[in-house]
Amino acid sequence: MGCGGSKEKAESAPKKDKAEGKKAEAKAPAKEKGDKSPAAANGATGKDAAGKAGASAEPVDAITKGCVDDFFYKFGREIGKGGFSIVYEAVKKETGERFAIKRIQKNEEGVDIDLLKREIYIMKKVDHPNILKLFDVYEDEDYFFLVLELVEGSELFDKIVDLGNYSEKDAANIVNQIVRAVDYLHSHGIVHRDLKPENLLSAGEGENEVVKVADFGFAKNFGEEKLVTSCGSPGYVAPEVLTEDTYTNEVDMWSVGVIIYILLSGYPPFYDESPPKIFKKITEVKYDFDDPAWDDISETAKDLIRRLLVKDPAERLSAKSTLDHPWLKGEAKDSKLGGSVIRMREFNKQRKTPN
Ligand code: ADP
Ligand code: MG
Numbered sequence: 390m391g392c393g394g395s396k397e398k399a400e401s402a403p404k405k406d407k408a409e410g411k412k413a414e415a416k417a418p419a420k421e422k423g424d425k426s427p428a429a430a431n432g433a434t435g436k437d438a439a440g441k442a443g444a445s446a447e448p449v450d451a452i453t454k455g456c457v458d459d460f461f462y463k464f465g466r467e468i469g470k471g472g473f474s475i476v477y478e479a480v481k482k483e484t485g486e487r488f489a490i491k492r493i494q495k496n497e498e499g500v501d502i503d504l505l506k507r508e509i510y511i512m513k514k515v516d517h518p519n520i521l522k523l524f525d526v527y528e529d530e531d532y533f534f535l536v537l538e539l540v541e542g543s544e545l546f547d548k549i550v551d552l553g554n555y556s557e558k559d560a561a562n563i564v565n566q567i568v569r570a571v572d573y574l575h576s577h578g579i580v581h582r583d584l585k586p587e588n589l590l591s592a593g594e595g596e597n598e599v600v601k602v603a604d605f606g607f608a609k610n611f612g613e614e615k616l617v618t619s620c621g622s623p624g625y626v627a628p629e630v631l632t633e634d635t636y637t638n639e640v641d642m643w644s645v646g647v648i649i650y651i652l653l654s655g656y657p658p659f660y661d662e663s664p665p666k667i668f669k670k671i672t673e674v675k676y677d678f679d680d681p682a683w684d685d686i687s688e689t690a691k692d693l694i695r696r697l698l699v700k701d702p703a704e705r706l707s708a709k710s711t712l713d714h715p716w717l718k719g720e721a722k723d724s725k726l727g728g729s730v731i732r733m734r735e736f737n738k739q740r741k742t743p744n
Contacts, residue, residue, distance in 0.1 A: 646697025655732025
């Protein structure tokens with residue numbers, strides 16, 4: 390666990406004051422602290438997948454070379470796993486404060502280092518109560534280490550299932566927080582691109598529950614091919630991501646529509662036995678409210694979903710308009726969604742089963 394363990398690494402980058410490991414230096418000279426040339430910034434492809442305005446023209450000067458364990462943090466237990474990363478609990482040696490450290494393997498297929506660096510830069514700039522905070526980034530030969538705010542709860546959907554009981558109103562409260570985070574990102578020219586239950590964390594209980602949007606699609610390059618072959622969940626992807634080369638903010642709003650649908654019914658709107666079949670349903674926007682699970686759900690909730698799961702991105706509600714929708718303005722019903730929780734338990738089990 391922890392650092393990338395080669396001997397060379399141990400020789401080259403153990404201390405902060407001589408932190409420029411030779412191999413890392415050779416590979417990516419532009420990353421040196423203090424190198425503020427725009428070339429250093431982007432080294433990246435012209436594809437502006439994550440951040441648009443402003444973000445791509447800035448230098449990534451926030452990465453310290455060397456393994457995080459050699460510096461200020463001590464690794465603890467593993468608390469999560471993503472497609473390209475393992476997340477550990479960690480303690481800051483000096484203060485005893487707890488953090489989460491996300492360790493990303495560099496040579497993993499699908500990890501786009503330039504994109505990763507750009508996203509690190511973006512995430513260091515964002516500051517919002519519903520967005521997971523990134524404090525520090527380290528890099529050794531084999532890994533990137535992202536020091537993150539520790540969420541002492543769990544993934545949102547697991548929490549809902551553990552709770553066993555929640556209402557449409559609770560769902561609206563959760564959605565409100567997600568959309569506020571998305572609105573903040575969009576107003577800063579950032580598209581998340583990977584909103585789905587695994588990337589929504591929840592801290593605190595009841596009235597004090599705070600939802601945190603995590604995982605800025607760090608290692609993901611959203612080409613169609615990647616999506617088809619990726620082990621991620623294809624069910625959240627907007628139609629234009631499957632058919633067009635360019636797409637913007639609206640893809641996140643589609644995902645929000647999918648997330649609301651699952652929150653209220655406990656099952657996904659676009660579901661089939663294989664990704665190609667799912668994609669077909671998505672591009673045809675083939676979903677319905679026919680299941681009895683929807684009988685007790687308010688028309689207002691369905692109306693919001695209908696305005697988000699819209700094929701033409703230009704017609705889809707924006708984050709701002711979603712925040713103004715009556716369902717988020719207090720029209721959500723108080724009645725409990727017991728059946729949905731039972732289904733969500735099943736849904737959670739399935740999505741966590743490796744394929
Ligand atoms: P990936 O980019 O590889 O998908 P994520 O950032 O989504 O990685 O993290 C993987 C999992 O680790 C998450 O689904 C979540 O369960 C857990 N996790 C991530 N960040 C934190 C955090 N800051 N606090 C607690 N758990 C976390
Ligand atoms: Mg993730």
